[in-house]
Amino acid sequence: VIVFASDFGAGSEWVGVCHAVMATIAPQSRILDLTHTLPRFDVSGAGMILREALPYTPVSAAALVVDPGVGTERRAIVLRAARGDVLVGPDNGLLPLAAERIGGTAAAAVIDTARFQLPSTSTTFHARDVFCPVAARISSGTPFEELGTPIDVATLVRARPMLLEVGPGRIVCEATHVDGFGNVRLSARPESFAEAGLDGEEAVWVLTPSGELSAHRAPTFAALDSNRVGLILDSFGWFALCINRGSAADRLGVQRGSRIELRSRA
C-alpha cells in the first residue's frame, strides 16, 4: 500500500499524474488516496488532518505533499514512524506532525535525489518527480537505509504549534479544520475541558472574531438544537462547533486559524 495525500484538489490531473508515476514504478502497489483537499499551503492545518487519519491506514509508505517551498533549499526527506510507516515529503513540518499518532518520528534521512527522482526533475512539482517515485520504491522493497543520508531528528523543521491556553473557566483555542460540511474543529480535547472546569457544563460561551453565542453540548448532530450552533466531541476526539444539517463555519464567519474562546456561563 502507498498512502497519498496532497493539497492538489479533488480530481486534479496532478493527482492523476502522480498515480501514473507510481503505477509505472510499482505496478503491484495499491494506492490509497487519503485526501487531496488538504488546506493549501498550510502545513500545520494539513499535518493535523494527517495526524488524525494515519492511525487508520495499514503500515505503509506514504507520500504527503503540502509544499509551498517546492524548488527552494528546503530538504526532501523520508521519516520512519515508530509504527513502521515511512513518510516521504518536504522538510517543512508536515511529516513529524503527521507521524505523531503512529508512534512519532523514529528516524529521518535526506533523500538521495540523484538516485531516486525521475530522470528529469522540475522546480515546481516534486510530488511527481521525487516524493511519489520514492514512495513507490519503498513499497517495492527499497529499505529505509538506502534512501538517503540519515539526519538528526532534532534538525527537522517543526510546524507551528496550535493555539491552546487553558485557565479556570476558560479555554483559548483555534479553529484547526473546517470540514466539507462546515463543522469547525477546535484545538481542544476533553482533557482541556476538565482542566478548565468546564466538564460538567451543559453549554459554554463561544467568542469568535465576529461575535459570541452560547453553544449547548450534544452527543450527536441530530441532538443539536434545531438551526443552532452546538458543541460536539467529534469522531477524532476533538471538540467541534456544528449545526445539524448546516455549516457552522458559515454561520459563525470563522475559518481555519480563527481564534476561538470558550468560557463558562456560570
Next chain:
Amino acid sequence: VIVFASDFGAGSEWVGVCHAVMATIAPQSRILDLTHTLPRFDVSGAGMILREALPYTPVSAAALVVDPGVGTERRAIVLRAARGDVLVGPDNGLLPLAAERIGGTAAAAVIDTARFQLPSTSTTFHARDVFCPVAARISSGTPFEELGTPIDVATLVRARPMLLEVGPGRIVCEATHVDGFGNVRLSARPESFAEAGLDGEEAVWVLTPSGELSAHRAPTFAALDSNRVGLILDSFGWFALCINRGSAADRLGVQRGSRIELRSRA
C-alpha cells in the same frame, strides 16, 4: 469488490479514512467509489441516484452512507438484494431504495455492532466505525447470516416517495437530481408521457416555481436549440431538462425537490 458511496464530498479525508479502514480489514478487496457527492442529508435524492447506478456494478458488498441521524437510535442494518449484493448502512430509507433495480430487498438484519464495529465507536462517524468495517468483513467472506439479527423487511424505514401525478395532458413531478452539468432529472419516465398522452408532442410547457417555458424534445444535447432549455430522455431512462453546454438548473432557477409541471401545448 466493495462498493462505497457517501455524501462526504469529493476528495474528503473522511472518504480516505474509510478506505484505510477497509484496506486494513480486507487487504485483497478492491474498493469501487461509486460517488461521494450524493446530495447531503437527502435520503430520497441519494437513494434515487444509487438505484440507477447499482445495476452497473458487479454483485458486491456496498457501504452506502447518507446518515443525518448518525449516533441516534436509528438502526444500523444490512440488506440482501435479490441479485446477491449485500448493502450496509443506516436504516433511514436509503438502502431499500438503492436496492430497487438490483432485485429489491430479499432480507434484512440489524448489525451486531458489538461484534463487527471498530474497537472504539464514535457517535458521529459510523461509516468509519461500523458500515465500512462490516462491508469489508462481507467482502472477506463473512456470511450474511452471521452479521446480525434478522428483521422483518416490512419494518425498514422507507424513503419519501417522489412526486408524480399523471392526468390527461399533464404530469406533475419533481426535480429528483441536478447533475454536475446542471441537467435536471425529473421523476417522469416514458410511461408517464404515454399515460398523459404527451407522447407524440414535439414540445411541452414546463412550469417551475420561478416561471414557465416551452421545451422541445431532442434525442441528444447537440440537437437542442442553441441556448434553450429542452427535454431529453437521459441515459438512465428519465426525462431531464437540459441546455446544450450549459446549466438548465441555473437557467430555470430550480433545484433538487423543485415541483415541475409538464403540460400539453395543444
Next chain:
Amino acid sequence: VIVFASDFGAGSEWVGVCHAVMATIAPQSRILDLTHTLPRFDVSGAGMILREALPYTPVSAAALVVDPGVGTERRAIVLRAARGDVLVGPDNGLLPLAAERIGGTAAAAVIDTARFQLPSTSTTFHARDVFCPVAARISSGTPFEELGTPIDVATLVRARPMLLEVGPGRIVCEATHVDGFGNVRLSARPESFAEAGLDGEEAVWVLTPSGELSAHRAPTFAALDSNRVGLILDSFGWFALCINRGSAADRLGVQRGSRIELRSRA
C-alpha cells in the same frame, strides 16, 4: 491498467458508473483516474492537459471523454499511439492531441459498436455505454485489429490549434489551462522565448484583455515577488503566470482561452 479521464467532475456518479462497468467487464484491471475535471466541452483545452499527462502513464488502454457531440453522427474511435497505447473516445480532436507526446497517432479505427457496446446504449452517455466497455475489452486482451474498421488517420477530426505568434520581442499566445491553484499556463515554451529574443530578459510585459503588468521570471513559486504575478516555467515545460500562494487567474481576470501577449520591456 485502464487510464480514465473525463470532464464529469470530481466525485461524480458518472465516473463511478463507468468504473462499475469496467470492473464488471475486466475484473482484473486496475483503473487509473488521470483526471475528471477536464475543462467541460473544451476539446482543445482538455486534449492539451491529456497530452502532457499521458507520457507519465504505463502503456495502457485509455478511455478519454470530453464529448459535447455525444449521440450525434460523430464517430466513436480507437487510436493506437506509437508508444503502444490504445486510446478510446469520440472523433472530435481529443484523441490525436492526447497522443502527441506518446509517439503520435499510428493507426485508427471506427469502433464496431454493434459488437462492443453495452447491450442497451443511450444517446447521452457513451462513456458508460461504448468507450469504457471498449477500453475494458482492450485491457482484457482484445487486439486492436478486432475493435472495428480501420480508417485513414488523415480523416480524424483535429482540435483547434492553440494561438501562438512569435515576432521580434513579442509573443502572442493564449491561456491554455488554469489549474486548481489558479496558475495560468500559456501556449509558449522556451523555444518561443528564444525565437522572440526574450530569453535573457528578467521580466516581460504581459498584456491581457483586462490590463497589463510587468512579470518577473522566477525559478520557483517561493522566489516570486510577494503577492505579485510572475512568470515560471512549469513542470510540464510551459510558461505560466503565477502568484506565490495565490491565484494568478483571479488577479489577472483571465480564463482558459484568453489572449495573452508578452513583450520585451527593453
